Amino acid sequence: MILGLSDWFWQERLWFPKGLGWADLEDRDGRVYAKAGDLWVALPIALAFLIIRQIFERTVATPLASLLGIKDTVRLKAPHNPTLESYFCNITKTPTQTSVASLCKKTGLSERQVQRWFRRRRNQDRPSLLKKFREASWRFTFYLLAFIAGLAALIDKPWLYDLQEMWQGFPVLTLLPSQYWYYMIELGFYCSLLFSVASDVKRKDFKEQIVHHLATILLISFSWCVNYIRAGTLIMLLHDSADYFLESAKMFNYAGWRNACNYIFIVFAAIFIITRLVIFPFRIIYCTWVYPVTIYEPFFGYYFFNGLLMVLQCLHIFWAILIIRIAVRFLTNNEKVDDERSDKDETDESGEEEDEEGVKKDTKKNGPVQNGHTVHNNNHSKTE
Known part of the structure; x- marks a missing residue:
């Protein structure tokens, strides 16, 4: 049954234009072609990335964070309470005020104690600035190196300048060593992101990120199997060109360098819009959707490949809306750049618990407290 399913899945009429097939991609006369079996190499590479990431975060990202004044947050744990934990x-x-009152009756705690418990319990699950900084540092390093390596691999290739060259001689296109390693490293990296998604910082676009990773892995794998490698390398280079700017903006944001973060984000927004809302749909997708049908009749693989590209483009539009909203707010109101993908729960409130006892003491000395801050005597002149 498995053999029959494999034969059906890999039948030539699904993946190749009429008259072409797997026999055309067999190595001969010193010419090497991509093979589906090569993709297994991405799994040990993904595992290696997970190990390298742990080493990088401990030996590079953490000392860098310390140098920039970013420290790990000490979270106060909520005391064990089965009723509140079940509700949480x-x-x-x-919980709403009505729910808090109900929980007070069930637990025998005061409203303040219940509210404090929920606040501490939320803080336990919040990622610290150090964790966010280390994650951003790792992605920044990879995206920057991947972009440089991809540019070096493609700088002398004719299809970088004339996109129609992507299809000249398709599918009998010789595999170059630089293309092999570019593909395997990119595929291994996105597999590692999928493996580590449970432990990474979760944001509002968590589901979109999962879809993006899966679509990217499918796109890379499929384009490899049917020798769409020239198109694949261009797509990967295009995506890597903006991502390291975003990660560097995050790093400066976590370090408190607001101006650097703001202006790098504006550069990222400009590059993102140009590459993913202009070049990607009107150059890359146009060339993969329109030009191939002038050479051969459409087939399943043609529609599948372009369908994955359209999924990516929909995600680009979704993220572009968030990016433009942030950029417009910064440019018009000079507000600081905040990641709208972050949940409100990511706001660090741990200081509230740590300072509560101090607030009580300050209240006795300085008077009442408003909105969590002590009200001091302001009846003095500005010169004082």
Whole structure:
């Protein structure tokens, strides 16, 4: 049954234009072609990336964070309470005032104690600035090196300048060593992101990120199997060209360098819009959708490949809306750049618990407290 399913899946009429097939991609006369079996190499590469990431975050990212004044946040743990824990996990993390009153009756705690418990419990799950900085540092390093390596591999290739060259001689296109390693490293990296997604910082676009990783892995794998490698290398280079700017903006944001973060983000927004809303749909997708049908009749693989590209483009539009909203707010109101993908729960409130006892003491000395801050005597002149 498995053999029959494999034969059906790999039948030539699905993946190749009429008259062409797997026999055309067999190595001969010193010419080497991509093979589906090569993709297994991405799994050990993904495992190696996970190990390298742990070493990088400990030996490079953490000392760099310390140099920039970023410290790991000490979280105060909420005391064990089965009733509140059940409500927190199964109903909501932010109970209403009515729900708080109901929980007070069930637990015998005061409203302040219940609110403090939920605040501490939320803080336990929040990623620290150090964790965010290390994650951004790792991605920044990879995207920058991947972009440089991709540019070096493609700088002398004619299809970088004339996109129609992507299809000259298709599918009998010889595989170059630089293309092999570019593909395997990119595929291995995105597999490692998929493996580590459970432990990485979760944001509002978590589901979109999963879809993006899966679509990217499928796109890279499929384009490899049917020798769409020239198109694949261009698509990977295009995506890597903006991502390292975003990760560097995050790093400066976590370090408190607001101006650097803001202006790097504007550069990222400009590059993102140009590459993914202009070049990608009107150059890359146009060339993969329109030009091939002038050479051969459409087939399943043609529609499958372009369908994956359209999925990526929809994600580009979704993220572009968030990016433009942030950029416009910064340019018009001179507000700081904040990642709209971040949940409100990511706001670090741990200081509230740590300072509560101090607030009580300050209240006795300095008077009442408003909105969590002590009200001091302001009846003095500005010169004082």
